[in-house]
Each structure stands twice: as structure tokens, then as C-alpha cells.
Amino acid sequence: MxxxxxxxxxxxxxxxxxxxxxxxxxxxxxxxxxxxxxxxxxxxxxxxxxxxxxxxxxxxxxxxxxxxxxxxxxxxxxxxxxxxxxxxxxxxxxxxxxxxxxxxxxxxxxxxxxxxxxxxxxxxxxxxxxxxxxxxxxxxxxxxxxxxxxxxxxxxxxxxxxxxxxxxxxxxxGERLALVADLGGGTSDFTVIRLSNKNTRKVDRSTDILANTGVRIGGNDFDRDLSLAAIMPEIGYKSTYGEKHLEVPLKPYHDLAEWSKVNFLYTPKIMTQMRQLLNSSHDRKRFSRLLQILEQETGHAVLAATEETKIALTAANVYHTPFNFLEEGLYIPVMREQFEEAIRLEVARILDSVTQCLREAGVQKEDIDLVILTGGSTEVPLIQAQFRQLFPNAALADxxxxxxxxxxxxxxxxxxxx
CATH class of the missing domain: 3.30.420.40 (ATPase, nucleotide binding domain)
Known part of the structure; x- marks a missing residue:
């Protein structure tokens, strides 16, 4: 066998x-x-x-x-x-x-x-x-x-x-000089590599791989940025409380915007703190939504709605995100422009890593004749546009x-x- x-x-x-x-x-x-x-x-x-x-x-x-x-x-x-x-x-x-x-x-x-x-x-x-x-x-x-x-x-x-x-x-x-961009949920990784169908059974590819770079940014970070920019304000993010008009604590919102952290929010200490703040909140309607999410442990539903919005905005210019689990008939309108503005700094860091990969490989962007896009985050229109702009002469495989x-x-x- x-x-x-x-x-x-x-x-x-x-x-x-x-x-x-x-x-x-x-x-x-x-x-x-x-x-x-x-x-x-x-x-x-x-x-x-x-x-x-x-x-x-x-x-x-x-x-x-x-x-x-x-x-x-x-x-x-x-x-x-x-x-x-x-x-x-x-x-x-x-x-x-x-x-x-x-x-x-x-x-x-x-x-x-x-x-x-x-x-x-x-x-x-x-x-x-x-x-x-x-x-x-x-x-x-x-x-x-x-x-x-x-x-x-x-x-x-x-x-x-x-x-x-x-x-x-x-x-x-034949042979192609390729840049591979792998944009996943948690990381964005890049490789400049010489490809040829004659090398598919070649065991040692070290001479073909010219450079690797990566940065810990991915689709989950896009979700977080979108959530903080467009979703969280509707549940009290950056609202104020008390006589001194202090800003409510931001950490619960930042944790609520990340898949890996949301489960750590459901503690008696945090619930008590949020209930106390609600009493002196200047935006009780929105801030009470945060307390409801914590009490009912629906943070993942918020994250799922945000991810759904990100995916919908790959094709649409506006999406009305449903939050019926919070309030009947509650929809939060989100524009693609909001999303793109929210992730602009992350996208810049991704492109910096691409530039670093080219530099370490000792090649110019004009030398790349194939760009391979993989990972769900490459669906984002802003990402697609940036790669087409950076490599106008390269074929794009996705x-x-x-x-x-x-x-x-x-x-x-x-x-x-x-």
C-alpha cells in the first residue's frame, strides 16, 4: 500500500x-x-x-x-x-x-x-x-x-x-515570478517565489523562495475595526456619564469586537460596573444595549452580525445590519466607505509588509508577473484594488x-x- x-x-x-x-x-x-x-x-x-x-x-x-x-x-x-x-x-x-x-x-x-x-x-x-x-x-x-x-x-x-x-x-x-498574498482571519503573509510546473515534485525549494514576510493582521482585525467604527457607537461606545461627562470605559467594547476575547467579558465584576454606569449614563438607550449583550451573553451574535456586514459590503455599498436579537426592528446602516476608512491603517500595514517582501527578495514590483491572492480577506474590494494598483502588469489568480x-x-x- x-x-x-x-x-x-x-x-x-x-x-x-x-x-x-x-x-x-x-x-x-x-x-x-x-x-x-x-x-x-x-x-x-x-x-x-x-x-x-x-x-x-x-x-x-x-x-x-x-x-x-x-x-x-x-x-x-x-x-x-x-x-x-x-x-x-x-x-x-x-x-x-x-x-x-x-x-x-x-x-x-x-x-x-x-x-x-x-x-x-x-x-x-x-x-x-x-x-x-x-x-x-x-x-x-x-x-x-x-x-x-x-x-x-x-x-x-x-x-x-x-x-x-x-x-x-x-x-x-513555463516559469513565473509570483507574489503570494495570503490574507486570513488572523494573519497576512507574503512570499516571493519562482514557480514552474517542472518543479512540482522538487523537494528542496529553498533556492526558489526569495523572501517571506508577514504581519498579524487579518479579517478578524477588519471585523474589529468595522465594529468599533460603525456598530459599537449604537451600543454606547464613546458615550459619556456622570457630572464630569467622563467617557465610558472602552475596554469592554474593544473586547466585544474580538472573537478571541469576548468570552472573558461575562463576569459579575464587569456586569456590576456596567449597571452602575448605566444609572448615570447620558445615553441610556444605547448604553443599555451593552448591558443587555453582557447579561444575555450575545457578544458572539454581535461579532457574527459584524462579519456578515463585512461580507455583504464586498458587493453592496450599504448594508443594514440586523440587530433583532437586541431590539425588534433594529437595523444599523453601514456604508462601504465607513468600512474602508476604518481599515485604512491596517491595509497600509499589509502593503508595507508586501513592500518589505519585495525588498528582501531583491525584486521590483514590475518584475512580478503573477499575484496569487488567497484567504477570505482578499475578497475585500479595497484589498483587491490596492493589489491591482500595486501590480498593474501582473496576472491575478484568486x-x-x-x-x-x-x-x-x-x-x-x-x-x-x-
């Missing part, structure tokens, strides 16, 4: 797994017929049973009792990994939570392969944590340990943008945005292990 290997793209927002077997590479259906799965988990309060992906999101939005989590990847390399979090009243470490999610997709792949898979190439961002090499190394070690704990015996890593390049390389005629990294990791596993 030929060896079967796989690639896992454990993303901040979405994940996938692809098999490499008998010179064939294919994505595994991981949730029904879907080949990608939201990186979300829900622990049912009644029996602590875990639900994953779309099922987890549905359980939460249908208001089942339990604990919902997303953006788990952003915990890797941070102090939260050791601290853990309360899940239905009991402390659970994040390595166990992440292992549960990854074991679920490995099981789907094992079933497809008809035997346990032992060889994997895991995707990783260029930087799990910006400007902190020790934390970055720790994040990779933590993910390696998790992969081993769920049954893999051989674990390697590849930068996600390089994996995306491998997925596109099989379709290239198919399989959510699955090219997983496919490329499987191609890489084929070269390493088979």
Missing part, C-alpha cells in the same frame, strides 16, 4: 485538510459536503459534547446553553495557552480544545483514506506573534505537540503562502481562496513523505 500523507490548514477563521495518495491530491469533505470548516467549537452545557464548524455556529446562534469559541489559532504562543478557560464551569486548557477541533477533521480524513494517517504538513503563518521570536517558536511547538497528541507521528510545517503557491504551481505553464493552502500543504507532504 502506498503511503498516504496530508496537509492541514488550521486557519483562524476556516480550516481544511487535503490528502495526497497515488500522485493524487484532493480536499477531504470535513462537514457534510463542505471541504472547508469554520474554525469554531461549541461545548454543549448539558453533557459537554463538542460540536464543530457550522454546527457549532448554529448551536450558538440558536441559543443552546454552552460555551462557543472561535479564532483559537490566535491563542497559540500566548499566555492564554497555559491559563486555559472556563468551559461550562470547568477549567479547560486550550491545547485540549484545539486538539478536539483538529482531531475531528483528522478523523474525517482517516475515514476517507480508510486507515489512520501518520504523516502531515501543518500550515503556519510567517509570524504567529509579531516581533516576538520566542513566542513564535513556542506557538509552533504547541501546534506540533497537539498534532502528535491526535495521532500523527511525523509532523512538518510550511509557511501558508508558500503552500498556496504550490497549489497554483501545478497549473502554470480561485480557491479558502482551500488553496490546504491543497498546497498536501502537495508539499507528497514531496516530503512519498
Amino acid at each position: 502506498s503511503r498516504i500523507s496530508c496537509g492541514i490548514d488550521f486557519g483562524t477563521s476556516n480550516s481544511s485538510i487535503a490528502l495526497a495518495s497515488n500522485s493524487q491530491v484532493s480536499l477531504v469533505p470535513v462537514e457534510g459536503s463542505h471541504v472547508t470548516i469554520p474554525s469554531a467549537i461549541f461545548f454543549n452545557q448539558e453533557d459537554n459534547k463538542a460540536f464543530y464548524g457550522r454546527a457549532a455556529v448554529a448551536m450558538f446562534l440558536e441559543r443552546h446553553e454552552g460555551r462557543f469559541m472561535r479564532s483559537l489559532k490566535r491563542v497559540l504562543g500566548t499566555s492564554l495557552m497555559k491559563q486555559g478557560t472556563l468551559v461550562n464551569g470547568k477549567l479547560m486548557k486550550f491545547d485540549r480544545i484545539i486538539a478536539s477541533f483538529l482531531r475531528n477533521i483528522k478523523t474525517k480524513a482517516d475515514t476517507t483514506a480508510e486507515h489512520p494517517i501518520e504523516h502531515v504538513v501543518m500550515g503556519r503563518p510567517v509570524h504567529f506573534v509579531d516581533n516576538d521570536p520566542a513566542s513564535d517558536e513556542r506557538a509552533e511547538q504547541e501546534l506540533r505537540a497537539i498534532a502528535l497528541s491526535i495521532g500523527f507521528k511525523y509532523v512538518d510545517f510550511q509557511f501558508e503562502p508558500i503552500a498556496a503557491a504550490f497549489a497554483h504551481e501545478v497549473k502554470i505553464n 480561485e480557491n481562496k479558502l482551500s488553496s493552502v490546504g491543497l498546497g500543504l498536501a502537495y508539499d507532504s507528497q514531496n516530503r513523505y512519498q
Whole structure:
């Protein structure tokens, strides 16, 4: 029997797994017929049973009792990994939570392969944590340990943008100098690489990879910026209270705007503080919405509505975000211009990282003849426009945005292990 290997793209927002077997590479259906799965988990309060992906999101939005989590990847390399979090009243470490999610997709792949898979190439961002090499190394070690704990015996890593390049390389005629832009939920990573369909089975690609850069900015940051600019003011953000007209504390709003932090808001201390502020609020109607969100633990519904708005604004110039879970008939109108203005600084940092990648590769932007866009955040019109403006002479490839990294990791596993 030929060896079967796989690639896992454990993303901040979405994940996938692809098999490499008998010179064939294919994505595994991981949730029904879907080949990608939201990186979300829900622990049912009644029996602590875990639900994953779309099922987890549905359980939460249908208001089942339990604990919902997303953006788990952003915990890797941070102090939260050791601290853990309360899940239905009991402390659970994040390595166990992440292992549960990854074991679920490995099981789907094992079933497809008809035997346990032992060889994997895991995707990783260029930087799990910006400007902190020790934390970055720790994040990779933590993910390696998790992969081993769920049954893999051989674990390697590849930068996600390089994996995306491998997925596109099989379709290239001749040679191309490519820039790969992988804009995910948590990070934006870039690679300048020489591609050729003659190199698809070449094991050592070090001479073809000219530079890698990355920054810890992604779709979740866009969601946060959009939320603070357009959503949070309607629930009291930057409103005032008391005789001195002091601004209400901003931290609860900032935490409410991030998937990885919202669960830490539901504490008696914070609730008490917000109730006290409500009594002297100058905008009781809006500020009371914040207290309602905290008391009913609907922070993730706010985040989901914000993400829905971001996606809708890729095609529409205005979107009326529904907040019926707060008030019947409440819609918050959001303009695309508001969104683009809110993320402008983040986009500038992304483009700075692109420029740095070109500089480290020793090439000019005019030398790039192929730009590969992957990751859901490349759907944002402002991002598309900026890349077309920066590379007007390059062909732009943006198919399989959510699955090219997983496919490329499987191609890489084929070269390493088979």
C-alpha cells in the first residue's frame, strides 16, 4: 500500500485538510459536503459534547446553553495557552480544545483514506506573534505537540503562502515570478517565489523562495475595526456619564469586537460596573444595549452580525445590519466607505509588509508577473484594488481562496513523505 500523507490548514477563521495518495491530491469533505470548516467549537452545557464548524455556529446562534469559541489559532504562543478557560464551569486548557477541533477533521480524513494517517504538513503563518521570536517558536511547538497528541507521528510545517503557491504551481505553464498574498482571519503573509510546473515534485525549494514576510493582521482585525467604527457607537461606545461627562470605559467594547476575547467579558465584576454606569449614563438607550449583550451573553451574535456586514459590503455599498436579537426592528446602516476608512491603517500595514517582501527578495514590483491572492480577506474590494494598483502588469489568480493552502500543504507532504 502506498503511503498516504496530508496537509492541514488550521486557519483562524476556516480550516481544511487535503490528502495526497497515488500522485493524487484532493480536499477531504470535513462537514457534510463542505471541504472547508469554520474554525469554531461549541461545548454543549448539558453533557459537554463538542460540536464543530457550522454546527457549532448554529448551536450558538440558536441559543443552546454552552460555551462557543472561535479564532483559537490566535491563542497559540500566548499566555492564554497555559491559563486555559472556563468551559461550562470547568477549567479547560486550550491545547485540549484545539486538539478536539483538529482531531475531528483528522478523523474525517482517516475515514476517507480508510486507515489512520501518520504523516502531515501543518500550515503556519510567517509570524504567529509579531516581533516576538520566542513566542513564535513556542506557538509552533504547541501546534506540533497537539498534532502528535491526535495521532500523527511525523509532523512538518510550511509557511501558508508558500503552500498556496504550490497549489497554483501545478497549473502554470513555463516559469513565473509570483507574489503570494495570503490574507486570513488572523494573519497576512507574503512570499516571493519562482514557480514552474517542472518543479512540482522538487523537494528542496529553498533556492526558489526569495523572501517571506508577514504581519498579524487579518479579517478578524477588519471585523474589529468595522465594529468599533460603525456598530459599537449604537451600543454606547464613546458615550459619556456622570457630572464630569467622563467617557465610558472602552475596554469592554474593544473586547466585544474580538472573537478571541469576548468570552472573558461575562463576569459579575464587569456586569456590576456596567449597571452602575448605566444609572448615570447620558445615553441610556444605547448604553443599555451593552448591558443587555453582557447579561444575555450575545457578544458572539454581535461579532457574527459584524462579519456578515463585512461580507455583504464586498458587493453592496450599504448594508443594514440586523440587530433583532437586541431590539425588534433594529437595523444599523453601514456604508462601504465607513468600512474602508476604518481599515485604512491596517491595509497600509499589509502593503508595507508586501513592500518589505519585495525588498528582501531583491525584486521590483514590475518584475512580478503573477499575484496569487488567497484567504477570505482578499475578497475585500479595497484589498483587491490596492493589489491591482500595486501590480498593474501582473496576472491575478484568486480561485480557491479558502482551500488553496490546504491543497498546497498536501502537495508539499507528497514531496516530503512519498
